[in-house]
Amino acid sequence: xxxxxxxxxxxxxxxxxxxxxxxxxxxxxxxxxxxxxxxxxxxxxxxxxxxxxxxxxxxxxxxxxxxxxxxxxxxxxxxxxxxxxxxxxxxxxxxxxxxxxxxxxxxxxxxxxxxxxxxxxxxxxxxxxxxxxxxxxxxxxxxxxxxxxxxxxxxxxxxxxxxxxxxxxxxxxxxxxxxxxxxxxxxxxxxxxxxxxxxxxxxxxxxxxxxxxxxxxxxxxxxxxxxxxxxxxxxxxxxxxxxxxxxxxxxxxxxxxxxxxxxxxxxxxxxxxxxxxxxxxxxxxxxxxxxxxxxxxxxxxxxxxxxxxxxxxxxxxxxxxxxxxxxxxxxxxxxxxxxxxxxxxxxxxxxxxxxxxxxxxxxxxxxxxxxxxxxxxxxxxxxxxxxxxxxxxxxxxxxxxxxxxxxxxxxxxxxxxxxxxxxxxxxxxxxxxxxxxxxxxxxxxxxxxxxxxxxxxxxxxxxxxxxxxxxxxxxxxxxxxxxxxxxxxxxxxxxxxx
DNA sequence: GAGTTTGAAACT
DNA sequence: CAGTTTCAAACTC
Numbered sequence: 001x002x003x004x005x006x007x008x009x010x011x012x013x014x015x016x017x018x019x020x021x022x023x024x025x026x027x028x029x030x031x032x033x034x035x036x037x038x039x040x041x042x043x044x045x046x047x048x049x050x051x052x053x054x055x056x057x058x059x060x061x062x063x064x065x066x067x068x069x070x071x072x073x074x075x076x077x078x079x080x081x082x083x084x085x086x087x088x089x090x091x092x093x094x095x096x097x098x099x100x101x102x103x104x105x106x107x108x109x110x111x112x113x114x115x116x117x118x119x120x121x122x123x124x125x126x127x128x129x130x131x132x133x134x135x136x137x138x139x140x141x142x143x144x145x146x147x148x149x150x151x152x153x154x155x156x157x158x159x160x161x162x163x164x165x166x167x168x169x170x171x172x173x174x175x176x177x178x179x180x181x182x183x184x185x186x187x188x189x190x191x192x193x194x195x196x197x198x199x200x201x202x203x204x205x206x207x208x209x210x211x212x213x214x215x216x217x218x219x220x221x222x223x224x225x226x227x228x229x230x231x232x233x234x235x236x237x238x239x240x241x242x243x244x245x246x247x248x249x250x251x252x253x254x255x256x257x258x259x260x261x262x263x264x265x266x267x268x269x270x271x272x273x274x275x276x277x278x279x280x281x282x283x284x285x286x287x288x289x290x291x292x293x294x295x296x297x298x299x300x301x302x303x304x305x306x307x308x309x310x311x312x313x314x315x316x317x318x319x320x321x322x323x324x325x326x327x328x329x330x331x332x333x334x335x336x337x338x339x340x341x342x343x344x345x346x347x348x349x350x351x352x353x354x355x356x357x358x359x360x361x362x363x364x365x366x367x368x369x370x371x372x373x374x375x376x377x378x379x380x381x382x383x384x385x386x387x388x389x390x391x392x393x394x395x396x397x398x399x400x401x402x403x404x405x406x407x408x409x410x411x412x413x414x415x416x417x418x419x420x421x422x423x424x425x426x427x428x429x430x431x432x433x434x435x436x437x438x439x440x441x442x443x444x445x446x447x448x449x450x451x452x453x454x455x456x457x458x459x460x461x462x463x464x465x466x467x468x469x470x471x472x473x474x475x476x477x478x479x480x481x482x483x484x485x486x487x488x489x490x491x492x493x494x495x496x497x498x
Numbered sequence: 499g500a501g502t503t504t505g506a507a508a509c510t
Numbered sequence: 511c512a513g514t515t516t517c518a519a520a521c522t523c
Contacts, residue, residue, distance in 0.1 A: 278517065284507055285517050323508080350505065358520055359504045 273298035281305035282316035284327060289316070292328055332365045347373035355380035356390055438482065446478040 274295060276286045281303045284290045288298060288305055295305045304312045320327040326345070333345050343362075347370060350360045355378045358364045362373065362380055368387075369380045379386040453474040457467035 272519090274518080276518065279507095283517080285519090287519085290507095320507095327507095346506095348505080353504065353520095357504080359506090361506080364520095 274300050276300040276303070280312075282313060284320060289313075290328070331361060332367060342367050343370040344373065347371075348375050349373075350375040350378070352377075354378065354386065356384075356386055442482060446475070446482075449474055449478055 271291065271293065272287070274281060274286050274288050275298070277300070279285045279289075281289050281295050281298070281300050282305060286295075286300070286305060288295045288300075293305075294307065295303050303309075304316070306313075317328075329345070331345050332342050334341060334343075342365070344365065344367065348355060348360050348362045350373075353359045353363075355363050355369050355373070355375050360369075360375070360380065362369045368382060369375055369378050381387065450471050453471050454467060457470045462470065
Protein backbone atom coordinates (compact mmCIF):
# COMPACT_ATOMS: atom_id res chain seq x y z
CA UNK A 1 0.00 0.00 0.00
CA UNK A 2 0.99 3.50 -0.69
CA UNK A 3 4.53 4.60 -0.84
CA UNK A 4 6.05 2.84 2.02
CA UNK A 5 6.00 -0.69 0.95
CA UNK A 6 8.94 -2.38 2.40
CA UNK A 7 11.02 -4.79 0.61
CA UNK A 8 11.34 -8.24 1.94
CA UNK A 9 15.02 -7.72 1.61
CA UNK A 10 15.94 -6.70 5.05
CA UNK A 11 18.91 -4.65 4.08
CA UNK A 12 17.06 -2.32 1.82
CA UNK A 13 18.27 1.21 1.91
CA UNK A 14 16.92 4.56 0.96
CA UNK A 15 17.12 4.74 -2.76
CA UNK A 16 16.61 7.97 -4.49
CA UNK A 17 15.86 8.87 -7.98
CA UNK A 18 15.20 12.20 -9.40
CA UNK A 19 13.17 12.52 -12.48
CA UNK A 20 14.18 15.67 -14.15
CA UNK A 21 13.22 17.46 -17.23
CA UNK A 22 15.84 18.62 -19.61
CA UNK A 23 15.98 22.21 -20.63
CA UNK A 24 14.62 22.78 -24.05
CA UNK A 25 14.46 19.13 -24.62
CA UNK A 26 12.54 18.04 -27.60
CA UNK A 27 11.96 14.54 -28.60
CA UNK A 28 14.22 11.72 -27.64
CA UNK A 29 16.93 12.86 -25.43
CA UNK A 30 20.35 11.87 -26.50
CA UNK A 31 22.48 14.23 -24.59
CA UNK A 32 22.74 15.53 -21.13
CA UNK A 33 21.01 18.81 -20.74
CA UNK A 34 21.03 21.02 -17.72
CA UNK A 35 18.62 19.94 -15.15
CA UNK A 36 16.12 22.49 -14.08
CA UNK A 37 13.53 20.59 -12.24
CA UNK A 38 12.40 17.18 -11.42
CA UNK A 39 11.48 14.80 -8.76
CA UNK A 40 13.45 12.54 -6.60
CA UNK A 41 12.28 9.07 -6.37
CA UNK A 42 12.88 8.16 -2.86
CA UNK A 43 12.16 5.24 -0.79
CA UNK A 44 10.25 6.49 2.14
CA UNK A 45 10.67 3.82 4.65
CA UNK A 46 12.72 5.27 7.44
CA UNK A 47 14.17 2.04 8.63
CA UNK A 48 16.08 1.03 5.61
CA UNK A 49 19.77 0.69 5.56
CA UNK A 50 21.94 1.33 2.55
CA UNK A 51 21.84 -1.23 -0.12
CA UNK A 52 22.96 -1.61 -3.62
CA UNK A 53 20.57 -2.13 -6.39
CA UNK A 54 21.02 -3.20 -9.90
CA UNK A 55 18.94 -1.68 -12.57
CA UNK A 56 18.61 -3.83 -15.58
CA UNK A 57 17.14 -3.04 -18.87
CA UNK A 58 14.73 -5.70 -19.84
CA UNK A 59 13.43 -3.72 -22.72
CA UNK A 60 14.03 -5.35 -26.02
CA UNK A 61 17.16 -3.61 -27.07
CA UNK A 62 20.06 -4.91 -28.96
CA UNK A 63 21.53 -6.35 -25.86
CA UNK A 64 18.85 -8.13 -23.95
CA UNK A 65 19.07 -7.68 -20.27
CA UNK A 66 21.84 -5.23 -20.65
CA UNK A 67 22.67 -3.51 -17.46
CA UNK A 68 22.92 0.15 -16.93
CA UNK A 69 25.99 1.86 -18.14
CA UNK A 70 27.34 4.60 -16.00
CA UNK A 71 29.11 7.08 -18.14
CA UNK A 72 31.66 9.63 -17.08
CA UNK A 73 30.37 13.11 -16.97
CA UNK A 74 32.53 14.49 -19.69
CA UNK A 75 31.40 12.06 -22.28
CA UNK A 76 27.80 11.48 -21.55
CA UNK A 77 26.64 11.29 -25.10
CA UNK A 78 28.95 8.47 -25.91
CA UNK A 79 27.08 6.24 -23.61
CA UNK A 80 23.65 7.23 -24.63
CA UNK A 81 22.26 5.37 -27.50
CA UNK A 82 18.98 6.45 -28.88
CA UNK A 83 16.45 3.81 -28.24
CA UNK A 84 12.98 3.71 -29.54
CA UNK A 85 10.80 5.44 -27.06
CA UNK A 86 8.72 3.06 -25.12
CA UNK A 87 5.19 3.86 -24.25
CA UNK A 88 4.51 4.55 -20.69
CA UNK A 89 2.35 1.55 -20.46
CA UNK A 90 5.29 -0.59 -21.19
CA UNK A 91 6.36 -0.36 -17.69
CA UNK A 92 7.23 -3.92 -17.49
CA UNK A 93 10.45 -2.85 -19.04
CA UNK A 94 12.84 -0.87 -17.06
CA UNK A 95 14.12 1.69 -19.44
CA UNK A 96 16.92 3.20 -17.51
CA UNK A 97 19.69 3.34 -19.96
CA UNK A 98 22.52 5.37 -18.72
CA UNK A 99 23.61 6.86 -15.50
CA UNK A 100 25.56 10.01 -15.77
CA UNK A 101 27.03 11.94 -12.92
CA UNK A 102 25.76 15.45 -12.82
CA UNK A 103 28.27 18.11 -13.56
CA UNK A 104 27.63 20.13 -10.51
CA UNK A 105 26.78 17.41 -8.09
CA UNK A 106 29.35 14.68 -7.92
CA UNK A 107 27.11 12.48 -5.89
CA UNK A 108 24.21 12.77 -8.21
CA UNK A 109 23.79 10.65 -11.25
CA UNK A 110 21.61 11.19 -14.16
CA UNK A 111 19.85 8.23 -15.57
CA UNK A 112 19.12 8.75 -19.16
CA UNK A 113 15.96 7.23 -20.42
CA UNK A 114 16.14 7.06 -24.14
CA UNK A 115 13.34 8.84 -25.78
CA UNK A 116 12.42 10.55 -22.58
CA UNK A 117 12.34 14.20 -21.91
CA UNK A 118 13.14 13.45 -18.36
CA UNK A 119 16.45 12.91 -16.80
CA UNK A 120 16.41 10.52 -14.01
CA UNK A 121 18.83 11.57 -11.41
CA UNK A 122 19.97 9.53 -8.58
CA UNK A 123 21.76 10.39 -5.42
CA UNK A 124 24.78 8.27 -4.83
CA UNK A 125 27.73 8.40 -2.61
CA UNK A 126 30.58 10.31 -4.06
CA UNK A 127 32.80 7.32 -4.24
CA UNK A 128 30.44 5.53 -6.53
CA UNK A 129 29.65 8.33 -8.86
CA UNK A 130 32.22 7.14 -11.32
CA UNK A 131 32.81 3.80 -12.82
CA UNK A 132 31.61 3.85 -16.35
CA UNK A 133 30.85 0.26 -16.78
CA UNK A 134 29.58 -0.92 -13.49
CA UNK A 135 26.15 -2.28 -13.39
CA UNK A 136 25.31 -1.49 -9.87
CA UNK A 137 25.21 1.73 -8.09
CA UNK A 138 25.72 2.55 -4.49
CA UNK A 139 22.69 4.15 -3.10
CA UNK A 140 22.57 7.37 -1.25
CA UNK A 141 23.65 7.49 2.30
CA UNK A 142 21.01 6.89 4.86
CA UNK A 143 19.49 9.72 6.75
CA UNK A 144 21.74 9.42 9.69
CA UNK A 145 24.70 10.35 7.62
CA UNK A 146 23.20 13.56 6.48
CA UNK A 147 21.64 12.49 3.26
CA UNK A 148 18.02 13.30 3.11
CA UNK A 149 15.14 11.24 2.12
CA UNK A 150 12.36 13.19 0.73
CA UNK A 151 8.91 12.16 -0.02
CA UNK A 152 5.85 13.76 -1.32
CA UNK A 153 2.26 12.84 -1.02
CA UNK A 154 1.32 11.50 -4.33
CA UNK A 155 -1.23 8.89 -4.93
CA UNK A 156 -2.65 5.86 -3.41
CA UNK A 157 -1.05 2.73 -4.53
CA UNK A 158 -4.42 1.11 -4.73
CA UNK A 159 -5.07 3.14 -7.82
CA UNK A 160 -2.28 1.44 -9.63
CA UNK A 161 -4.56 -0.62 -11.72
CA UNK A 162 -6.12 2.47 -13.17
CA UNK A 163 -3.40 3.13 -15.64
CA UNK A 164 -2.26 0.67 -18.16
CA UNK A 165 -1.96 2.50 -21.42
CA UNK A 166 0.31 5.34 -22.36
CA UNK A 167 -2.51 7.70 -23.06
CA UNK A 168 -2.09 11.34 -22.28
CA UNK A 169 -2.97 11.86 -18.72
CA UNK A 170 -4.94 14.89 -17.77
CA UNK A 171 -3.73 15.43 -14.30
CA UNK A 172 -1.14 14.67 -11.74
CA UNK A 173 -0.63 11.54 -9.77
CA UNK A 174 -1.48 9.09 -12.45
CA UNK A 175 -0.35 5.62 -12.03
CA UNK A 176 0.81 2.91 -14.25
CA UNK A 177 0.96 -0.60 -13.22
CA UNK A 178 3.19 -3.51 -13.47
CA UNK A 179 2.85 -7.13 -12.67
CA UNK A 180 5.08 -6.65 -9.73
CA UNK A 181 4.42 -5.24 -6.37
CA UNK A 182 7.07 -2.63 -6.18
CA UNK A 183 5.89 0.90 -6.71
CA UNK A 184 7.70 4.02 -7.68
CA UNK A 185 5.84 7.20 -7.61
CA UNK A 186 6.68 10.19 -9.64
CA UNK A 187 5.47 13.69 -9.30
CA UNK A 188 5.50 16.26 -12.05
CA UNK A 189 8.80 17.93 -12.65
CA UNK A 190 7.34 20.70 -14.69
CA UNK A 191 4.08 22.46 -15.00
CA UNK A 192 1.58 19.81 -15.73
CA UNK A 193 0.74 21.26 -19.06
CA UNK A 194 4.24 20.46 -20.16
CA UNK A 195 4.05 16.85 -19.29
CA UNK A 196 2.51 14.58 -21.77
CA UNK A 197 2.63 11.08 -20.68
CA UNK A 198 4.15 8.78 -23.06
CA UNK A 199 7.12 7.40 -21.29
CA UNK A 200 9.06 10.28 -22.60
CA UNK A 201 6.75 12.44 -20.56
CA UNK A 202 6.01 10.61 -17.44
CA UNK A 203 2.75 11.78 -16.03
CA UNK A 204 2.77 13.20 -12.60
CA UNK A 205 2.28 10.63 -9.97
CA UNK A 206 3.07 7.82 -12.29
CA UNK A 207 3.98 4.65 -10.58
CA UNK A 208 6.75 3.16 -12.53
CA UNK A 209 7.08 -0.52 -12.78
CA UNK A 210 9.82 -1.97 -10.76
CA UNK A 211 12.85 -3.45 -12.27
CA UNK A 212 12.72 -7.21 -12.23
CA UNK A 213 13.79 -8.48 -8.91
CA UNK A 214 13.78 -5.02 -7.55
CA UNK A 215 12.04 -5.84 -4.37
CA UNK A 216 8.99 -4.34 -2.88
CA UNK A 217 9.90 -0.83 -2.22
CA UNK A 218 8.00 2.21 -3.24
CA UNK A 219 9.58 5.40 -4.34
CA UNK A 220 8.29 8.86 -4.10
CA UNK A 221 9.55 11.39 -6.53
CA UNK A 222 10.61 14.84 -5.64
CA UNK A 223 12.17 17.68 -7.57
CA UNK A 224 15.69 17.27 -8.72
CA UNK A 225 16.41 20.85 -7.94
CA UNK A 226 16.29 19.99 -4.32
CA UNK A 227 19.28 17.79 -4.70
CA UNK A 228 21.36 20.88 -4.49
CA UNK A 229 19.55 21.90 -1.39
CA UNK A 230 19.94 18.47 0.00
CA UNK A 231 23.62 18.62 -0.28
CA UNK A 232 23.81 22.02 1.24
CA UNK A 233 21.41 21.49 4.05
CA UNK A 234 20.87 18.25 5.89
CA UNK A 235 17.27 19.16 6.45
CA UNK A 236 16.49 20.59 3.14
CA UNK A 237 12.91 20.87 2.32
CA UNK A 238 10.86 20.60 -0.73
CA UNK A 239 9.77 24.13 -0.55
CA UNK A 240 11.17 26.98 -2.48
CA UNK A 241 9.26 26.30 -5.57
CA UNK A 242 11.14 28.57 -7.79
CA UNK A 243 11.66 26.14 -10.57
CA UNK A 244 9.25 23.68 -9.23
CA UNK A 245 5.76 24.62 -10.14
CA UNK A 246 3.56 23.63 -7.33
CA UNK A 247 0.77 21.30 -7.95
CA UNK A 248 -2.04 23.61 -7.21
CA UNK A 249 -1.87 24.94 -10.67
CA UNK A 250 -2.12 28.41 -9.32
CA UNK A 251 1.50 29.01 -9.87
CA UNK A 252 1.72 26.99 -13.01
CA UNK A 253 -0.52 29.10 -15.03
CA UNK A 254 0.92 30.94 -17.91
CA UNK A 255 0.68 34.61 -17.49
CA UNK A 256 0.09 36.79 -20.41
CA UNK A 257 2.24 39.78 -21.13
CA UNK A 258 0.95 42.99 -19.77
CA UNK A 259 0.93 45.95 -22.06
CA UNK A 260 3.86 44.62 -23.92
CA UNK A 261 5.86 43.74 -20.86
CA UNK A 262 6.71 40.16 -20.28
CA UNK A 263 4.98 38.78 -17.29
CA UNK A 264 7.32 38.67 -14.34
CA UNK A 265 5.81 35.42 -13.21
CA UNK A 266 8.03 33.60 -15.63
CA UNK A 267 10.78 34.03 -13.15
CA UNK A 268 10.87 32.14 -9.95
CA UNK A 269 8.70 33.04 -7.06
CA UNK A 270 9.30 31.27 -3.82
CA UNK A 271 6.41 29.68 -2.14
CA UNK A 272 5.07 31.63 0.73
CA UNK A 273 5.93 30.28 4.13
CA UNK A 274 3.04 28.86 6.04
CA UNK A 275 1.92 29.99 9.46
CA UNK A 276 0.18 26.92 10.69
CA UNK A 277 -0.23 26.65 14.41
CA UNK A 278 -2.58 23.81 15.08
CA UNK A 279 -2.46 21.48 12.16
CA UNK A 280 1.17 20.51 12.63
CA UNK A 281 1.39 21.19 8.92
CA UNK A 282 0.02 17.74 8.36
CA UNK A 283 -3.34 18.71 7.03
CA UNK A 284 -4.36 20.22 3.80
CA UNK A 285 -4.88 23.50 5.53
CA UNK A 286 -1.14 23.79 5.24
CA UNK A 287 -0.15 24.92 1.78
CA UNK A 288 3.26 23.35 2.06
CA UNK A 289 1.80 19.99 2.89
CA UNK A 290 -0.93 20.33 0.32
CA UNK A 291 1.69 21.02 -2.32
CA UNK A 292 3.69 18.00 -1.36
CA UNK A 293 6.45 20.05 0.09
CA UNK A 294 8.27 20.06 3.33
CA UNK A 295 8.06 23.18 5.34
CA UNK A 296 11.01 25.42 4.86
CA UNK A 297 11.61 28.80 6.34
CA UNK A 298 8.05 28.79 7.49
CA UNK A 299 6.58 30.39 10.55
CA UNK A 300 4.66 27.35 11.61
CA UNK A 301 4.51 25.98 15.12
CA UNK A 302 4.94 22.39 16.10
CA UNK A 303 5.60 21.50 12.50
CA UNK A 304 5.60 17.84 11.59
CA UNK A 305 5.97 18.41 7.90
CA UNK A 306 9.63 17.62 7.87
CA UNK A 307 12.03 14.74 7.72
CA UNK A 308 12.19 14.39 11.45
CA UNK A 309 8.54 13.40 11.52
CA UNK A 310 8.39 11.39 8.39
CA UNK A 311 6.39 8.63 10.00
CA UNK A 312 3.69 11.01 11.09
CA UNK A 313 3.85 12.75 7.79
CA UNK A 314 3.37 9.60 5.82
CA UNK A 315 0.50 8.67 8.02
CA UNK A 316 -1.08 12.03 7.43
CA UNK A 317 -0.59 11.67 3.71
CA UNK A 318 -2.29 8.35 3.81
CA UNK A 319 -5.15 9.75 5.82
CA UNK A 320 -5.62 12.53 3.31
CA UNK A 321 -5.54 10.14 0.42
CA UNK A 322 -7.95 7.82 2.13
CA UNK A 323 -10.31 10.70 2.53
CA UNK A 324 -9.75 12.00 -0.94
CA UNK A 325 -7.58 10.17 -3.47
CA UNK A 326 -7.38 13.38 -5.43
CA UNK A 327 -6.16 15.34 -2.46
CA UNK A 328 -2.73 15.99 -3.87
CA UNK A 329 -3.70 16.42 -7.43
CA UNK A 330 -3.66 19.90 -8.82
CA UNK A 331 -6.85 21.75 -8.26
CA UNK A 332 -6.50 23.65 -11.45
CA UNK A 333 -6.69 21.44 -14.45
CA UNK A 334 -8.00 21.32 -17.93
CA UNK A 335 -11.65 21.99 -18.40
CA UNK A 336 -14.02 20.28 -20.71
CA UNK A 337 -13.89 20.99 -24.38
CA UNK A 338 -15.25 24.35 -25.22
CA UNK A 339 -14.45 25.65 -21.79
CA UNK A 340 -11.48 27.56 -20.70
CA UNK A 341 -8.22 25.69 -20.74
CA UNK A 342 -7.89 25.85 -17.04
CA UNK A 343 -10.50 25.45 -14.44
CA UNK A 344 -10.85 24.44 -10.87
CA UNK A 345 -11.31 20.73 -10.60
CA UNK A 346 -13.93 20.94 -7.90
CA UNK A 347 -15.12 24.46 -8.31
CA UNK A 348 -15.35 26.97 -5.56
CA UNK A 349 -18.08 27.45 -2.98
CA UNK A 350 -17.75 31.12 -2.26
CA UNK A 351 -20.68 32.89 -0.72
CA UNK A 352 -19.62 36.34 0.24
CA UNK A 353 -16.55 37.28 -1.71
CA UNK A 354 -18.21 37.42 -5.10
CA UNK A 355 -15.32 35.24 -6.19
CA UNK A 356 -13.31 38.39 -6.67
CA UNK A 357 -11.01 38.03 -3.74
CA UNK A 358 -8.22 35.65 -3.11
CA UNK A 359 -10.40 33.71 -0.77
CA UNK A 360 -11.79 32.24 -3.94
CA UNK A 361 -9.55 29.52 -5.30
CA UNK A 362 -10.64 30.23 -8.83
CA UNK A 363 -9.88 33.92 -8.56
CA UNK A 364 -6.63 33.20 -6.80
CA UNK A 365 -5.66 30.97 -9.68
CA UNK A 366 -6.62 33.78 -12.01
CA UNK A 367 -9.20 31.74 -13.74
CA UNK A 368 -12.88 32.30 -14.06
CA UNK A 369 -15.46 30.30 -12.24
CA UNK A 370 -16.98 27.49 -14.21
CA UNK A 371 -20.16 25.55 -14.32
CA UNK A 372 -19.02 23.26 -11.56
CA UNK A 373 -18.60 26.07 -9.08
CA UNK A 374 -21.26 26.37 -6.43
CA UNK A 375 -20.54 29.95 -5.59
CA UNK A 376 -23.20 32.47 -4.72
CA UNK A 377 -23.17 35.94 -6.19
CA UNK A 378 -20.29 35.11 -8.45
CA UNK A 379 -18.71 38.01 -10.27
CA UNK A 380 -15.80 36.06 -11.59
CA UNK A 381 -17.00 35.48 -15.12
CA UNK A 382 -15.94 36.77 -18.49
CA UNK A 383 -18.31 39.66 -18.88
CA UNK A 384 -18.35 40.74 -15.29
CA UNK A 385 -17.65 44.49 -15.12
CA UNK A 386 -16.37 44.14 -11.57
CA UNK A 387 -13.93 41.54 -12.69
CA UNK A 388 -12.76 43.64 -15.61
CA UNK A 389 -12.20 46.60 -13.36
CA UNK A 390 -10.18 44.49 -10.99
CA UNK A 391 -8.15 43.06 -13.83
CA UNK A 392 -7.35 46.51 -15.15
CA UNK A 393 -6.32 47.67 -11.73
CA UNK A 394 -4.17 44.64 -11.25
CA UNK A 395 -2.56 45.13 -14.62
CA UNK A 396 -1.86 48.75 -13.91
CA UNK A 397 -0.34 47.89 -10.57
CA UNK A 398 1.79 45.25 -12.15
CA UNK A 399 3.03 47.62 -14.81
CA UNK A 400 3.93 50.09 -12.12
CA UNK A 401 5.89 47.46 -10.27
CA UNK A 402 7.71 46.51 -13.43
CA UNK A 403 8.56 50.09 -14.17
CA UNK A 404 9.85 50.60 -10.68
CA UNK A 405 11.90 47.47 -10.95
CA UNK A 406 13.32 48.60 -14.25
CA UNK A 407 14.17 51.98 -12.78
CA UNK A 408 15.89 50.37 -9.84
CA UNK A 409 17.86 48.13 -12.13
CA UNK A 410 18.93 51.05 -14.24
CA UNK A 411 19.96 53.06 -11.21
CA UNK A 412 21.88 50.15 -9.83
CA UNK A 413 23.64 49.73 -13.13
CA UNK A 414 24.55 53.37 -13.23
CA UNK A 415 25.92 53.30 -9.73
CA UNK A 416 27.92 50.23 -10.54
CA UNK A 417 29.26 51.88 -13.65
CA UNK A 418 30.15 54.97 -11.71
CA UNK A 419 32.05 52.96 -9.15
CA UNK A 420 33.92 51.22 -11.91
CA UNK A 421 34.82 54.47 -13.55
CA UNK A 422 36.21 55.86 -10.35
CA UNK A 423 38.57 52.95 -9.97
CA UNK A 424 42.25 53.71 -10.36
CA UNK A 425 43.27 54.43 -13.90
CA UNK A 426 46.62 54.42 -15.50
CA UNK A 427 48.22 57.72 -16.16
CA UNK A 428 49.99 56.67 -19.27
CA UNK A 429 47.74 54.47 -21.29
CA UNK A 430 44.51 55.66 -19.81
CA UNK A 431 43.24 52.12 -19.49
CA UNK A 432 41.89 50.69 -16.30
CA UNK A 433 44.34 49.12 -13.98
CA UNK A 434 44.10 45.40 -13.77
CA UNK A 435 44.18 45.37 -10.02
CA UNK A 436 43.50 47.58 -7.12
CA UNK A 437 46.86 48.83 -6.09
CA UNK A 438 45.88 50.95 -3.18
CA UNK A 439 46.01 48.08 -0.80
CA UNK A 440 46.35 48.28 2.91
CA UNK A 441 50.06 47.66 2.62
CA UNK A 442 50.47 50.39 0.03
CA UNK A 443 48.58 52.79 2.21
CA UNK A 444 50.69 51.94 5.20
CA UNK A 445 53.89 52.36 3.24
CA UNK A 446 52.71 55.66 1.86
CA UNK A 447 51.82 56.88 5.31
CA UNK A 448 55.21 55.84 6.61
CA UNK A 449 56.90 57.79 3.83
CA UNK A 450 54.83 60.85 4.62
CA UNK A 451 55.52 60.55 8.33
CA UNK A 452 59.20 60.17 7.64
CA UNK A 453 59.12 63.28 5.51
CA UNK A 454 57.32 65.17 8.25
CA UNK A 455 59.88 64.02 10.82
CA UNK A 456 62.70 65.16 8.61
CA UNK A 457 61.10 68.55 8.17
CA UNK A 458 60.79 68.79 11.90
CA UNK A 459 64.38 67.74 12.48
CA UNK A 460 65.64 70.31 10.01
CA UNK A 461 63.45 72.93 11.68
CA UNK A 462 61.54 73.77 8.54
CA UNK A 463 58.67 76.15 8.70
CA UNK A 464 55.20 74.63 8.82
CA UNK A 465 54.48 75.71 5.28
CA UNK A 466 57.69 74.15 4.06
CA UNK A 467 56.97 70.98 6.03
CA UNK A 468 53.57 70.72 4.43
CA UNK A 469 55.12 71.29 1.03
CA UNK A 470 57.63 68.52 1.64
CA UNK A 471 54.95 66.13 2.77
CA UNK A 472 52.78 66.90 -0.21
CA UNK A 473 55.70 66.49 -2.52
CA UNK A 474 56.41 63.11 -0.99
CA UNK A 475 52.77 62.21 -1.41
CA UNK A 476 53.07 63.06 -5.09
CA UNK A 477 56.10 60.82 -5.39
CA UNK A 478 54.24 58.01 -3.71
CA UNK A 479 51.34 58.38 -6.08
CA UNK A 480 53.64 58.33 -9.04
CA UNK A 481 55.29 55.17 -7.80
CA UNK A 482 51.94 53.52 -7.29
CA UNK A 483 50.79 54.47 -10.76
CA UNK A 484 54.06 53.38 -12.23
CA UNK A 485 53.82 50.01 -10.54
CA UNK A 486 50.29 49.61 -11.73
CA UNK A 487 51.24 50.44 -15.28
CA UNK A 488 54.07 47.96 -15.17
CA UNK A 489 51.82 45.28 -13.81
CA UNK A 490 49.31 46.00 -16.52
CA UNK A 491 51.98 45.71 -19.18
CA UNK A 492 53.23 42.47 -17.71
CA UNK A 493 49.74 41.18 -17.48
CA UNK A 494 48.93 42.07 -21.06
CA UNK A 495 52.06 40.36 -22.28
CA UNK A 496 50.94 37.08 -20.79
CA UNK A 497 47.29 37.55 -21.68
CA UNK A 498 46.13 37.36 -18.16
C1' DG B 499 0.31 43.95 14.14
C1' DA B 500 -4.22 42.73 15.85
C1' DG B 501 -8.60 41.58 14.76
C1' DT B 502 -12.01 40.12 11.32
C1' DT B 503 -13.64 37.70 7.35
C1' DT B 504 -13.60 34.02 4.36
C1' DG B 505 -13.97 29.49 2.39
C1' DA B 506 -11.55 24.99 2.20
C1' DA B 507 -10.74 21.12 4.95
C1' DA B 508 -11.98 18.32 8.57
C1' DC B 509 -15.22 16.43 11.36
C1' DT B 510 -19.83 14.64 12.90
C1' DC C 511 -24.40 13.91 1.81
C1' DA C 512 -25.34 17.85 4.71
C1' DG C 513 -24.43 20.61 8.57
C1' DT C 514 -20.94 22.19 11.77
C1' DT C 515 -16.37 23.13 13.35
C1' DT C 516 -11.62 24.02 12.61
C1' DC C 517 -8.12 26.14 10.37
C1' DA C 518 -5.03 29.29 8.03
C1' DA C 519 -4.94 32.70 4.55
C1' DA C 520 -6.77 37.00 3.01
C1' DC C 521 -8.22 41.08 4.26
C1' DT C 522 -9.20 45.44 7.04
C1' DC C 523 -8.15 48.83 10.18
